[in-house]
Every structure is written in structure tokens, then in C-alpha cells.
Amino acid sequence: MSTDYPNDLRYTKEHEWARVDGKIITVGITKFAVESLGDITQVDLPKEGEELKKDAVFGTVESVKAVSDLFAPVSGKVVKVNDPLGDSPEYINEDCYDEGWMVQVEVKDVKDLDALMNAEQYQAYLKEQESH
Amino acid sequence: MSNSNKQRYIPHTDDDVARMLGVVGKPTVESLFAHIPARLRATRPLDIEPLDENSLLKHLGEIGSRSKPAIGSTYRDGAALSFLGAGVTPHTIPSAVDMLLQRSEWYTSYTPYQPEISQGTLQAIFEFQTMVCEIYGLGVANASMYDGASAAAEAVLMARRVTGRKHAIVAGAVHPHYDQTIDSYLAGEESGSHEDLAETRWGDDGRVALKALEQALAKSEDVACVVVQTPNFFGVVEDIKALADLAHARGALLVVANTEPVAFGVLQSPGALGADIVVGEGLGLAIPPTMGGPGVGLFAAKAEYTRQLPGRLVGETVDKDGRRGYVLTLATREQHIRREKATSNICTNQGLIALAFTIHMSLVGKRGLVELAQLNLAKSEYAKQQIAKLNGFSMAFSGPTFNEFAVRVRGGDANVTVEKLADQGIYAGCAATAPGMLPKGKADDVMIIAVTERHSKADIDKLVSALDWVQA
């Protein structure tokens, strides 16, 4: 179960994950998101240098039949983008927490991270959503 | 409610209805509608008289007889002698096209959302897409748009998506309907996002005034695209290469509209000359003119813009067992998925008409299209030469044309000339300022004449005599 939702990551209500490394936050989407979408066919990501705003849409991820918005877990500047995803969006399906990472953001205010859930809280959140 | 009037498409007998009501658990058919509030109900029955087949055919036949068609059911029986183009240029459609089209499996099938049982439609569209790419010289084409005019409007929307800019410059003699449609589609945005360059519209050669366009482009950093037509509304062939270079130098796309795909049997395709998006009208090569609709909008673009394309796309793939097959693909561009984030408006394509176009192009083939184009060009040039000899007319523009050209009616209003000749059973051409076309003013004396493989030398000579007669 812990490989589904790694303990060292933080999670958002919109099913993004965040890996914290000092001020650099790596962002991707969780296994739940990947399973809901199915085979991912395309991602639209911001460019290096763009400013992201917490909780605002910063891109989209597409499968054959659906489009989903990506919501920024923190505010900050994009310092790196996983460009290979352009040609190989399947990395997200294969390994959403590692090879399937999407952007790296230099966080403006580390307090943004306080609002994120830990693995246990996220899994509880998923269970709660299921019962609706 | 019983089937006492015996409607042939509604099979239910009284017994059927009674039995079904029993299963549903309702006493009467009317009770199925009981939950509709009284305030919303129709207050009286529909006042439309039904007709049996004979009466129906008689009624419609009478209505039909009150028009004088440009094209007859065989060659020209009962029809006028017509040289009309102006956006729809009728060509000879081989008999096999309509016969094949009328197979039920083509006619009464639905959009191919379930690929396993729609491979016929999907493969045919794949072939259609390929043909449009070939004719227009670009890497990707969609499954068709409603018509050329709405395709042009969607091309402008696409150019805005691709460049991130807002402004569109419509230059040159673009078909007025295309211009007006672009206008309507963009009217929802801030004003000033669509500009008609009156100064660049046309010079003495009938082509876009390049210098004026260059100046207009220099004035703004926000131009998404330049829209031109070739051959244009007056039949004149535009210098696509020069236009593409101008647009690209300013970071704008070149959108080329075309109402006569046959032109590219003798002319280089717009794609080969630098166009980014080409849109066109295929009606004249698919079905009889049918009062201008349904048509088939052709839409092609550079392959790198694939994901910004509007409309349906068919792609090749394999099934579970590795066999080649076709599916609708990249559907996430479309509005039934993107909803308010969709930036184009089209849902259907023009399936049947696109199929007719595809079958026709298969019959005509590679050499056939070149030969067809050569026929059109030769006959049109002959007509031009003969008309130029008449005192009452002159060629309106000096630029090269294909199968359509504009003549000036010396000292007269082309609308009057057209009307007089129509009374004689000849649809000699379309007045440039006919109702719904260009606004009255500069081009009142201009008439646009289309000559195709449908016209024999004798037909053309007849037109020339008639023109001579009307100006005498």
C-alpha cells in the first residue's frame, strides 16, 4: 500500500503529489489520478520561468477520453520541466512518482506546504471520497 | 392513441400498444405524458396536413418546378446554361459516386464512435484526410468541416491558439461569405480583433496589394494570421509564396482559403508554397450544387499543429490481435470533452459529402485530376479570349486565373446584365455586387464567370454571343 502513496510525499485534494527538497518542490499526479484517467496520451505543462499560483491551474493531463486540470500545490517559479513527457506521456502511467514527475518549482513561501496532506491523510481522504 | 392512420414508419398496431402498456404498467399512452404541467402543454393539435406518397411527390414536384435549375438531371435537360461559380463550382460527378453513396451502410450509419462496427466509415475518412493533405500540400487534414466559410473562421481561431495572438487580417479578394463568417465567429471577442484591409483588397491585377499588407503587418505585434483566397473571389491566382513570406516575417500564420480544389492539378499547392493552414469547399466535386448546401469544408494544416486542429480526426491503429484498423482519435480537443475549454465549435463532420468527394477523387485519380485541371484552364482561357474581343466587355483584372475570371460590363451594372441573360435561360455569371455578395460600390460592373469541363466549345460560343447581344 505504501508504494501506492509513498510516505515521503505530500498530497493535494486534486490528486497531485509534492516531493520537498529544501525550497525545490517536485510535482506530479498520484496513482489514484492515473488510475482514474487511464492511459495518458498528453500533458500540457508550463515553461521554465513561469510563475505558478497555489491552487490555480498550471496545466492539463489528457487520456483518450478525458482532460484533467493540474492544480499547483504551492506558489513559486518553475525551475525545471520534465520535457521527455512530451514524447513519452506513458512514463506517468508506468511510474507516476519518479519518471513521471512533471515540474519542479522553487517555492515562494514554505508555509504553503502546511496545507498539504501526508500519505495517511491522503489515503483517508480517498476512502472518504469513495463513499460518496 | 392508435395507429389508425397507418403511418408506414411507425409500426405499432393497437394490439402492440395495449400489450406494451400492460408491461409498462400504464393505462393509456396519454398517461405517459401526465407529469407534464398544464402550463407547458400545447393548447391545440399541430396544424399540418399529412400526405400520402403520391400527393407528397406531386406537392414537392410542383414546388421544384417553380425553379429553373443550373444543372439538369442528365446533361442539361430543362436546365439553364450555367457559368456560375462564386464559391461553388459544379463539376461533372461520375454516376458511380451517387450509386455507391446510396448504400444503406454509408447513408444510415452513425458517427463512428464504436470503431469495431464502423471500420467502413473510419477507413473512408482516413482516405479522405489523406487526399485533402495531398491536394493542399500539408501534413494533416481533418474529417471535414461544415463548409469552406466556417472552416475559414475555425482556421482563424486555430491560428490564434497556435500563435497566442488575437488579430486576424483578411486581405485580398476573399469570398464575401467567408469574410462575413469570420466576422461573426470573432464578434464575441474584443472589437478590433478582425480587420478587413480595404487598402489591400485588390490592385489592377486583382491580387492582394503586397505593399499595403506589409504596412498593415508592421503596425501590430498581435497578428495571428493573414487570410487570403486562391484563386480568389475574382478567380485570380494569388502569389502565395510572397504572402507566406510576408506573414512569417511578422510571426503570423498564412491561412489560405480555396473554393476550387481542381486548381491544384496545374498549380502548386498552397502548402508547398508556405501556407500554414488551407481551407476549402469540396461541394462542387462531391454532389450537385443543391442550392449551396450541404457542402464539405476541407481543412488541412502543417503536421506540427495537429493538436490544435478543430474537428474530427481518424487515426490508424491496431486491434488486440495486431490487425490494422482505424479509430476516431485525439478526441480530447473536441468540445464534448473539453466543454467550456474547447476553443472550436464543430461537432459533426460532413460525412456523406466527404465520402462522395473521396469516391470522386478515387475515380478521377492522379492523372485524371491533372487532365481535368488542364481542361478547365484551357476552356476558361478560350472563353476569356473570346469575351475580350467583345466591345461591351473587358477583363476586369490582369492577373492569371484558373477556371473563373471577372469581366467588366462597359457602362453597365453587372446585376442587370445577369438578370437579362437569366431571362434567356443563360446563367452567365455572378455579379460581384449581387445581393449578399460584395457591397455595392467599386465593383458594380464586375461579373464573375466560371468555365469548366462541363462546357463544350459550343456552349462557350453561345455564352459569348449572348453577352454580345445583351450589350448591343
Next chain:
Amino acid sequence: MSDKTTKTGTPIATRQLLHTSRPIFEQGAPGRSGASLPPLDVPAVDATKLYGAAARTDGGPSLPEVSEVEVTRHYTRLSRWNYAIDIGLYPLGSCTMKYNPKVNERVARMPGFAGLHPAQPESTVEGALELMWGLERTLCEIGGFARVTLQPAAGAQGELCGVMMIRAYHADKGRRPSKVLIPDSAHGTNPASVALNGMETVSLKTGADGLVSVEAVKAACAAHKDDVAAIMITNPSTLGLFEEQLGEIADVVHEAGGLVYMDGANLNALLGKVRPGEAGVDVMHINLHKTFTTPHGGGGPGSGVVGVVSRLEPYLPTPTVEKMGEKYRLEYNRPKSIGRLRSFFGNFGMFVRAYTYIRELGGPGLTLATEMAVLNANYIRAKLADAYSLAYDKPSMHEVVFTDKKLKRDTGVQTLDVAKRLMDFGYHPPTIYFPLPAVTGGAGALMIEPTETETPETLDAFCDAMRAIADEAKENPEIAKNAPHGTALRRLDETRAARTPKLRWTRE
């Protein structure tokens, strides 16, 4: 498979000789042609002399080189891979796949209709104008409208037209309201049309009963005071339910200064029963290719005519057809019009077919069509209510929406699997993926609209098949999950098609 029958004895799909036909570009030989062109009877022209560098010198676009025989075989063979109404039932919700009458085709091909060129002088197309006028009049009678524009080429374009007219109406009064209320069950074309007009969608949550509530509309109007341009409502809704509070909803929206747009895709449920223009609706598009039998043709053409009440008349697209005494003419002088949405007059070929159908059925026939359409849908509902989960309790109109809630929970088999398995029984699946999970409680939907042209025996056979699939799912869910098994091509790889698009034929 050819001797399989349902419990009621109706045969299930049979197998036959079915030929593949490679893409037409892979057939033929250089030099072959299916063209029959006239000889050149005027002097030839040297294109290079005329066009210079712009002349084509490569021998032409790479079109196929095949004879007429090869073309005929190819498109005949390909056609046999399609399912069609003339083959069997298409239970597609909101598509109204009713029979396409053959007399329509005979009439449409009369030279007096097919042979007309749109640029002919007006005096020579009196009959065409008369037909357009006649169609407009019958549609006004059916919809309760003052005028109908025939110009929009399809439903989506009809919606665009409707929203444009609404915007023009407000602008004419010096207002620019920016919000359009749309139920979350609406088809995606609705919010897309709003976005194209520079306005914003305000989503209305579908109630627990599957309907739009007056309360929700009141709340939205209050939250966006003076900024509500319109509400876009589908009736019956995309769940096949009649919006019972339509009258009150229209009152609220009109009070708030907005207009009521009705998506007329489901008009087949209302003919002779409700006239939307007299029930509070200001503007409505009608799909001629749904309710009025113009053929679907593998995806089009359609025709999305739009009816309006008198206050929207000034904004109709140009031109309109007017009648003066016994004569008809085109009116281009329309200063407040939204302009044009396409070239010429619209899909005239479809007008001829729809008018022919409307005149054949007449008022009594159209009303009967609605009655039998609703009866057929309710019959299916009654026969399947214990095998599948009903999305909502309210009475169904011309379509019924089931979900895979129970099925998925008990067997793991989902909507998509049911759809694919139905093909093995010889049917085109119902509409799936829509309505969206948001309104079906997260479950996958199966939206079934039989239409009135289906016999009770066909419905029985269809229900047998659906029940058989549900039963089979309990014993052996893998069969459905790997369906279809009987089609010549199995499930196609749509992921591959999207990840590495191959959108045209190329010489390998």
C-alpha cells in the same frame, strides 16, 4: 454464431463473407483511371507560361490510380463493415436514430432542388424559397416560434447562433451580461458555445431527482445579479427526464433579465405535446438529422435550424426568406442581424428531406411519433429495471438512462464492457460516457433511446440481449471485459492512436 437466437426466437448476428479492402492508395496501378473526361475542343494552354514558378510540374497530387471497377469494389466492401439503421437498432440516447425515409431521397434528387446553384438570380429559384419558407412555417408550428433560421449547419452551430443572438439582443439594449447558466448534465457543446461568445458558464447542479430546480436557478441569478445573459436547458434533459419546472425557471430567468435557450436535441419527446416557444423558451435549436430523419451519413451532414420568439427576430442570421403575397424573396437588409455563420443558405439538401418528412407525417403522424417513442423507451425501462440500475426515479420520456452501479459492484463489469458485449449480439451500443459521472453518482451511464420506428419485437430482442449480458456478467465477467469477440476486429488500441497519431496514409 449464425444459429443463435434470443429467448423470443429472434436471430442474433449472423456471419457472412466479409472482405477487407486495403486503403485505396495501395490498390491500382500507374496509368489507371476511373475518370471519363471530354476531349479538349479548344486550344491547350501551357500552365508554365501562364503561372511561371507557381505552375505544378510534379504530375499532380498523389491520388490513387484505379479503375471504376476497383473503386466500386473498394467502397462497396468498405460499406459492409458498417452498422447502420437499415441493418438494425441504434439505441443511442439523444441521437434519435429513427428510420430515414426513402421518399426523402427521391425528392432531394429532383433537379428542381439538387440542380440549383446558390448564386442563381433570385427570380430563378422561386421554388427553393418556397420550400424554405414552407419548412420554416412548419417548424414554427411545431416549436411554437415566430421565426426559424435555417442557416446553421449542425446542432453545435445552431447553439452558437442562439447564443450569438442572445448576446446581440442584450447589446442592443446597452447591456453586456456575461453569465450563462447551464446544468452540469448538459452536452459539452453548450458551454463551448458560451465560451466562443466570450461569456462564462455558471454550472447548475442537477438535483437529486435528476432535474434542474427553481431554487438552484434563483440562487444562481441572485449570485450574478444583473449579469445573467441566459440559461441553456435541454428538455427533456440528457437524462431523458422532463424538466417539470421549466415554466417557473423561465419566469425566474426572464425576471433576472436573461433569456431562455433550449437545446432541442430531444424534441422527439415533445412533438404535439409541448410547443417550447409557447412554454417560456425564447430560442431553440432543432436537429433536422435527429427528429426530422435527415440521414446521419456516418457523421453528417446535419442541420441545426434555430427557432426564435418575436423579440429575437431582428438578430437572425442574414438572409431570411420573406413572403409577399404569393411571391418569395430573400431579405439581406437586416441591420441588427448577427451576420452569417456559413456560406449561402444552409444545408438546403437537408431542408428538402425534412420538409418532405414533415409533410408526409403531418401533425397527427408527428404526434404519434412522439407517443410511440415515449412508449418504446418506457417499455425498455420496464423490461430492464431489475437487471440494471436506473439513474433516476422520475418518469422517462423518449430515452431511459441506466447506470452500471449495481453491475460494477456485483461483477466488476462496467458500462464500456456492456457496450462492447452488445456488439456480439448484433447491436450498436447505447450512448456511454455521457451523461457525465457527475450526474450519475459516479457511475457509467447507458443512455437508451429506441425511437418510434422500432417494432416491439426488436425491443424484446434487445432487452433479451441486455439481460443475457447482465446474467453472464455474474457467472463469467471476463467475457464482457474482453468483448467484442464476434466482430472481425477486436478492441482497438485507442491509446496508441492518441500517443502516436497516424492521421494519413503514407507510402511505407
